[in-house]
Amino acid sequence: xxxxxxxxxxxxxxxxxxxxxxxxxxxxxxxxxxxxxxxxxxxxxxxxxxxxxxxxxxxxxxxxxxxxxxxxxxxxxxxxxxxxxxxxxxxxxxxxxxxxxxxxxxxxxxxxxxxxxxxxxxxxxxxxxxxxxxxxxxxxxxxxxxxxxxxxxxxxxxxxxxxxxxxxxxxxxxxxxxxxxxxxxxxxxxxxxxxxxxxxxxxxxxxxxxxxxxxxxxxxxxxxxxxxxxxxxxxxxxxxxxxxxxxxxxxxxxxxxxxxxxxxxxxxxxxxxxxxxxxxxxxxxxxxx
Amino acid sequence: xxxxxxxxxxxxxxxxxxxxxxxxxxxxxxxxxxxxxxxxxxxxxxxxxxxxxxxxxxxxxxxxxxxxxxxxxxxxxxxxxxxxxxxxxxxxxxxxxxxxxxxxxxxxxxxxxxxxxxxxxxxxxxxxxxxxxxxxxxxxxxxxxxxxxxxxxxxxxxxxxxxxxxxxxxxxxxxxxxxxxxxxxxxxxxxxxxxxxxxxxxxxxxxxxxxxxxxxxxxxxxxxxxxxxxxxxxxxxxxxxxxxxxxxxxxxxxxxxxxxxxxxxxxxxxxxxxxxxxxxxxxxxxxxxxxxxxxxxxxxxxxxxxxxxxxxxxxxxxxxxxxxxxxxxxxxxxxxxxxxxxxxxxxxxxxxxxxxxxxxxxxxxxxxxxxxxxxxxxxxxxxxxxxxxxxxxxxxxx
Amino acid sequence: xxxxxxxxxxxxxxxxxxxxxxxxxxxxxxxxxxxxxxxxxxxxxxxxxxxxxxxxxxxxxxxxxxxxxxxxxxxxxxxxxxxxxxxxxxxxxxxxxxxxxxxxxxxxxxxxxxxxxxxxxxxxxxxxxxxxxxxxxxxxxxxxxxxxxxxxxxxxxxxxxxxxxxxxxxxxxxxxxxxxxxxxxxxxxxxxxxxxxxxxxxxxxxxxxxxxxxxxxxxxxxxxxxxxxxxxxxxxxxxxxxxxxxxxxxxxxxxxxxxxxxxxxxxxxxxxxxxxxxxxxxxxxx
Numbered sequence: 001x002x003x004x005x006x007x008x009x010x011x012x013x014x015x016x017x018x019x020x021x022x023x024x025x026x027x028x029x030x031x032x033x034x035x036x037x038x039x040x041x042x043x044x045x046x047x048x049x050x051x052x053x054x055x056x057x058x059x060x061x062x063x064x065x066x067x068x069x070x071x072x073x074x075x076x077x078x079x080x081x082x083x084x085x086x087x088x089x090x091x092x093x094x095x096x097x098x099x100x101x102x103x104x105x106x107x108x109x110x111x112x113x114x115x116x117x118x119x120x121x122x123x124x125x126x127x128x129x130x131x132x133x134x135x136x137x138x139x140x141x142x143x144x145x146x147x148x149x150x151x152x153x154x155x156x157x158x159x160x161x162x163x164x165x166x167x168x169x170x171x172x173x174x175x176x177x178x179x180x181x182x183x184x185x186x187x188x189x190x191x192x193x194x195x196x197x198x199x200x201x202x203x204x205x206x207x208x209x210x211x212x213x214x215x216x217x218x219x220x221x222x223x224x225x226x227x228x229x230x231x232x233x234x235x236x237x238x239x240x241x242x243x244x245x246x247x248x249x250x251x252x253x254x255x256x257x258x259x260x261x262x263x264x265x266x267x268x269x270x271x272x273x274x275x276x277x278x279x280x281x282x283x284x285x286x287x288x289x
Numbered sequence: 290x291x292x293x294x295x296x297x298x299x300x301x302x303x304x305x306x307x308x309x310x311x312x313x314x315x316x317x318x319x320x321x322x323x324x325x326x327x328x329x330x331x332x333x334x335x336x337x338x339x340x341x342x343x344x345x346x347x348x349x350x351x352x353x354x355x356x357x358x359x360x361x362x363x364x365x366x367x368x369x370x371x372x373x374x375x376x377x378x379x380x381x382x383x384x385x386x387x388x389x390x391x392x393x394x395x396x397x398x399x400x401x402x403x404x405x406x407x408x409x410x411x412x413x414x415x416x417x418x419x420x421x422x423x424x425x426x427x428x429x430x431x432x433x434x435x436x437x438x439x440x441x442x443x444x445x446x447x448x449x450x451x452x453x454x455x456x457x458x459x460x461x462x463x464x465x466x467x468x469x470x471x472x473x474x475x476x477x478x479x480x481x482x483x484x485x486x487x488x489x490x491x492x493x494x495x496x497x498x499x500x501x502x503x504x505x506x507x508x509x510x511x512x513x514x515x516x517x518x519x520x521x522x523x524x525x526x527x528x529x530x531x532x533x534x535x536x537x538x539x540x541x542x543x544x545x546x547x548x549x550x551x552x553x554x555x556x557x558x559x560x561x562x563x564x565x566x567x568x569x570x571x572x573x574x575x576x577x578x579x580x581x582x583x584x585x586x587x588x589x590x591x592x593x594x595x596x597x598x599x600x601x602x603x604x605x606x607x608x609x610x611x612x613x614x615x616x617x618x619x620x621x622x623x624x625x626x627x628x629x630x631x632x633x634x635x636x637x638x639x640x641x642x643x644x645x646x647x648x649x650x651x652x653x654x655x656x657x658x659x660x661x662x663x664x665x666x667x668x669x670x671x672x673x674x675x676x677x678x679x680x681x682x683x684x685x686x687x
Numbered sequence: 688x689x690x691x692x693x694x695x696x697x698x699x700x701x702x703x704x705x706x707x708x709x710x711x712x713x714x715x716x717x718x719x720x721x722x723x724x725x726x727x728x729x730x731x732x733x734x735x736x737x738x739x740x741x742x743x744x745x746x747x748x749x750x751x752x753x754x755x756x757x758x759x760x761x762x763x764x765x766x767x768x769x770x771x772x773x774x775x776x777x778x779x780x781x782x783x784x785x786x787x788x789x790x791x792x793x794x795x796x797x798x799x800x801x802x803x804x805x806x807x808x809x810x811x812x813x814x815x816x817x818x819x820x821x822x823x824x825x826x827x828x829x830x831x832x833x834x835x836x837x838x839x840x841x842x843x844x845x846x847x848x849x850x851x852x853x854x855x856x857x858x859x860x861x862x863x864x865x866x867x868x869x870x871x872x873x874x875x876x877x878x879x880x881x882x883x884x885x886x887x888x889x890x891x892x893x894x895x896x897x898x899x900x901x902x903x904x905x906x907x908x909x910x911x912x913x914x915x916x917x918x919x920x921x922x923x924x925x926x927x928x929x930x931x932x933x934x935x936x937x938x939x940x941x942x943x944x945x946x947x948x949x950x951x952x953x954x955x956x957x958x959x960x961x962x963x964x965x966x967x968x969x970x971x972x973x
Contacts, residue, residue: 003527010519035773086960093963094772095719099909100959103952106902110945110952118352119611120541126576129552136552211516212541216350219898220514226777255520260511261483261792268781275770275778298917306823309696312689313816348945349899385934390894391802392884396694400934403691417802417892424889442804483791485800485892 006135007252013141015241015248016148017207021225022232022240023152024199030172030235031185031192033094037101038079039225040218041108042197046072046204047213048112051121069201076197079104080190105219113215121213144206151202155195156237164191172235220264227267231274246270334635338379341626342401342410344387344394344418350513351389351415353539354564354612358413358436359384361616364598364605365623376631380623383407387418394418398425398433408637409434409626413619416440416485423450432637436622437615440485441493444662449637451644451663453625453654454618455586457486461493463669464560464584466687468532469501471671472558472582478507478530480521480546487536490562494534506530513538518546522553534560540570540611547577558582563614566672568679570611575677583672584685585614587655591681598653614654621652693815699927700822701883705900706907706919707833708876712760714913714970715837716869717849718767719775720760722782723877723904728790728896730756730878731885735803736796738886745809745886752882753875760874764867783901790893802892806885822883829876833916836872845869846914849970903930906951910958912968921966926951 021043028036046068054064083100127139159165170178171188178185203221207213228247232239247267254266343362346355366380374380383405385397394417401407402425410426412419414437426433427447435443437454444456468474477498481491488510495505507528509521525533533555537543543565550559563585565571571578589595598620602610610616625644633639644663649656655667671682705727712720720726730752737748763782767775790797797803812818836842844865847855856862885891903926911922930947938946958965 003523006523007520010517010523013519014517035777083956083960090960090963092959095713095717096959096963098719098773098776099905100956102902102905103955103959106952107949107956110948113348113352113945114942118348118356120353120539122541122544126548129554131554136554138552207516212545214514214516214541216514217516223777223780227781230774230777252520256524259792260509260515260521262788263515264512265781265785265788268778268784271781272766272778275774276766302823305696306820309689309693310816313693316689388899390897390899391888391890391892392698392895392900395888396698399691399694403688403694417800417890417894420802420804421888421890440801442801483800485802488800 002134007256008249009135009137011245011249011252012145013137013210013248014251015245016145017203017210018221018224018228018244018247019152019241020148020199020203020206021221022228022244023155023237024196024203025222025225026229026232026234026237026240027168027192027199028196029229031168032080032084032189034084034097035101035226036079036196037098037219037222037226038104038108039076039196039200040105040220040222041079041112042072042076042200043204043207043221044108044112044213044215044218045075046201047208048116048121048204050205051123051208051213052116055121055123065205068205069198072201072204073194073197075108076193076200077190080193085186085189105222109215109218112218116215118215121208123209125209140210144210147202147206151199152237152241155199158195159237164188168192169235224267227271230271334376334378334630338381339375339630339635340381340383340405340407342385342398342405342407343382343412344385344397344401344410344422345413346389346415346418347384347386349388349390351387353541354414354615355387355389357611358616358619360606361602361610361619362411362413362436362623364602365620367605368601369623369627375627378630380627382411387412387415387422389415389418391417391421395421395425398422402426402429402431408432408635409640411619411622411626412436412438414438414486414615416443416489419443419450420446423447426450430637432640434622434626436619437486437612439615440489444664448663449641451641451659452618453622453652453657453665454615455667456664457489458493459664460562460584460586460669461490461495462497462687463685464490464534465494465497465501465503467582467584467671467685468534468558468560469498469503470687471685472532474531474558475503476506476528476530477503477532477534478505478509478525478528478557479534479536480507480509480511480518480525481536482538482542483510483512484538487538487562490536494536507533511542515542516545518549519553522546522549522555526550526553526555526557530557532558532560534562535565536562537564540565540567544570544574544577547574551577560584563588564612566613567611568609568613571674571677571679578674578677580676581674583674584669585672586618586667587670587684588614588617588653589655589670589681592651592653594651595653617653621654621657624652625650625657690815693819695927695931697815697819697822697887699923700819700826701880701887702900702903702907702923702927703920704822704826704829704880704883705877705904706911706923707830707916708873708880709904710908710911710913710916710919711833711837711845711876712870712873713908714915714919714968715842715849716845716866717852718764718866718870719772720763720779720870720873721776721901721905722763722779722786723873724896724901725779725783725786726756726760726763726874727877727881727884727900728786728893729759730881731891731896732790732797732803732881733878734882735806735885735891738807739803739805740796745807745812749809749879749882753878756878756881757871757875760877761867761871763874764870767866767870768863783896787893787897790896797893800892800894802890802895803885804890806889806891808886808889818887822887825879825883829879830916830920833872833876837914837916841865841868846970849914902948902951906955909955909965912965914970915965915967918965918967929954 050068228243232243387394416438419438423446435452481487507525629643673680734748734752737743907922911918
């Protein structure tokens with residue numbers, strides 16, 4: 001029983017990171033219909049810039065966080081503006097977006113490797129360990145869970161109550177109708193990229209603090225974020241959070257029962273069954289064609 | 290598809306093949322390497338610099354250890370050249386990126402052999418690339434001298450294949466023997482990264498532990514790039530082993546494991562493999578190195594040559610070697626060739642005989658001799674870390 | 688030099704096989720199968736294990752490699768009725784993760800990360816030049832078969848499916864069967880390419896079938912153009928010319944790898960932006 005609880009705690013820690021990634025992606029996907037795998041680069045840059053400004057240059061962590069967010073958000077917006085919007089103007093089809101996002105992901109990864117080197121970056125932040133009934137959780141992990149919960153609550157408030165949220169949902173629902181209603185869908189897409197990249201940057205910072213930074217982790221994070229998003233249902237923040245937790249939990253279960261070698265495959269096995277049985281996801285806004 | 294352009298394409302391909310075939314078969318057949326090198330009184334080194342090939346993983350997952358090993362290799366080369374070279378000949382290295390996979394390893398080796406006409410290839414690590422390269426170097430009569438490609442498979446990869454770092458097979462025996470006989474552990478466990486180096490160590494460790502009568506109660510792995518080891522740690526501590534042997538590929542992963550073990554409150558004795566020996570790593574994580582043993586190849590920092598390697602590296606690159614053991618092997622490799630060339634010339638067969646004949650060659654890693662597979666025989670030392678201080682407990686033989 | 692050229696040309700021919708079979712699924716049928724390299728790995732491992740462990744000679748193992756990859760290709764096509772477009776791409780990418788996990792973890796058969804070693808070149812083709820000719824022959828036969836397939840009525844069914852699946856279905860075409868056939872055929876040839884690569888390198892490990900070859904093949908197909916077999920061959924040649932010629936420039940070795948990836952991918956983005964059809968492509972990217 002105690003082991004089950006510890007596994008759930010581990011799943012929540014991993015899940016709260018995936019949730020930030022997945023909810024950022026769900027914003028972007030809902031409005032732009034782009035499988036923005038290059039989001040992995042945005043996350044990576046968040047973590048690396050944070051590490052660079054704080055640990056290497058020696059500025060305060062707050063300034064480092066601001067720099068990280070600025071760089072990440074700028075990267076996300078530039079990718080959207082330079083590549084995706086150009087493609088949209090040229091009436092590109094889905095697969096063209098897929099190819100360009102894979103290419104952007106690879107370019108970004110290579111760039112991170114060039115700028116920051118191949119070695120893993122560690123912050124070596126060690127915080128106090130709390131033990132309740134033989135269950136372990138550190139202060140850092142509690143902070144991580146609280147930060148992501150607060151962010152996600154704010155986000156779902158924005159989606160549900162604000163004008164931007166309504167416009168976003170209208171765009172996600174039907175772009176043409178939204179245009180007719182006077183919503184500038186292009187601006188909505190920009191805003192989604194902004195919000196999504198912001199979440200990505202914060203995810204990157206938290207990952208850096210709690211885990212390590214590795215130049216190859218962007219790919220995995222983006223893929224897991226998408227898996228969580230699809231499981232939860234596109235366009236639903238609650239769905240993204242739930243999906244993220246499910247992915248986190250099944251990974252821990254995979255490690256426990258089958259060994260760590262199967263950890264990264266587990267998300268896909270899960271994805272496969274969800275896509276087959278419930279293609280719109282658990283809390284999906286609508287069916288996909 | 291227009292018929293015209295496609296038939297033109299076919300013609301081009303056909304002509305290329307015919308030309309290639311003609312050139313290929315008009316060359317004299319490559320001589321099979323002779324079994325015994327002809328003994329000559331005086332070896333001569335041809336005019337000009339001595340050019341060696343070099344390959345390491347310089348990009349991708351393997352770059353984390355490939356680039357440090359490249360630095361250690363270049364340190365030896367620069368030292369030798371600054372001191373006037375080998376009998377007046379400067380040493381020159383042509384680098385290729387093996388990317389740590391068989392495909393790029395074999396392309397890199399083929400390029401070095403064919404285009405640069407190189408007779409000696411030194412390579413830091415990565416067994417996969419080295420094994421694929423060995424398939425090409427051996428028939429071409431080229432020596433493949435690998436520092437830290439530690440897979441047991443490399444022992445039998447060929448007659449001209451050598452390495453300066455002991456095979457994983459030897460390490461596992463020492464570690465198992467030490468933890469069972471000296472530390473008196475009965476239940477052992479291991480956590481290892483999914484790379485050929487770590488898996489080689491894991492295999493030989495678990496096999497030897499079983500042989501010495503201990504029980505392997507937990508045998509966990511993790512993927513390269515993983516940072517969350519909590520569930521593995523939980524699984525291991527539930528099995529309550531007396532000792533846990535940690536075999537990562539990089540110090541960063543190892544530190545993360547130590548951190549999460551500490552969070553978990555793990556009580557067993559800890560052992561680490563030699564990638565965790567870097568003095569910078571230890572200095573930064575003193576509290577994690579509270580009480581850890583590491584049985585590793587000699588690397589006795591009181592020896593003059595070892596001290597020279599460590600000091601010169603610090604001076605040249607501004608930090609301590611990240612992987613002292615395997616980097617010392619890469620450094621030794623170049624110095625061994627430096628000693629061999631004046632005696633045997635730049636001739637792989639004669640250098641092979643020189644290496645087989647050498648006894649207790651004083652290297653930075655330790656006194657080195659070679660067995661019949663071209664594997665080094667180096668003594669093992671036990672290092673004990675107590676609150677970040679390294680204590681060398683001296684030599685240990687199982 | 689000659690041996691090096693033969694080495695590279697052999698790789699070009701093997702990747703040519705990967706690219707044209709990739710294009711059959713992606714360019715002609717519209718199934719973005721990012722698990723293509725996983726299928727290749729299956730072929731390679733089947734062939735390597737059969738010859739090294741079970742004493743098969745090359746040619747039966749070669750054919751079985753193709754067949755086993757074809758079976759998995761067909762299986763991948765099954766869910767494509769419900770799972771489409773980006774989702775299909777994500778799912779097949781997942782297939783590659785799963786195959787890689789199997790190669791790593793099924794150690795009793797694959798020896799995990801240590802890889803399968805001691806794979807022999809087929810008898811009579813041990814010489815690099817003859818092996819190159821063998822690869823070229825396989826490529827030529829595959830090219831002819833695929834070319835016949837795509838210019839046959841069946842090929843037009845595939846293109847109809849790519850352009851609009853519902854329309855194809857309403858015209859009474861058996862969409863399901865056509866997709867499965869296309870994926871099986873694509874899998875068969877990429878399985879053969881895996882077998883050839885294994886016997887060419889004589890050592891394979893899980894890292895041989897990871898993102899690098901996928902990126903290379905994807906770049907080749909998109910640069911060459913979708914729904915053009917000839918384009919794919921041109922694409923492969925271009926990709927290899929770019930990456931191999933970088934060897935001969937005096938670029939610091941630590942920059943070569945990332946630079947190579949960046950050059951490929953930048954070319955890819957530019958082509959997708961300005962010439963969505965690629966150099967010789969006939970179909971749009973949908």
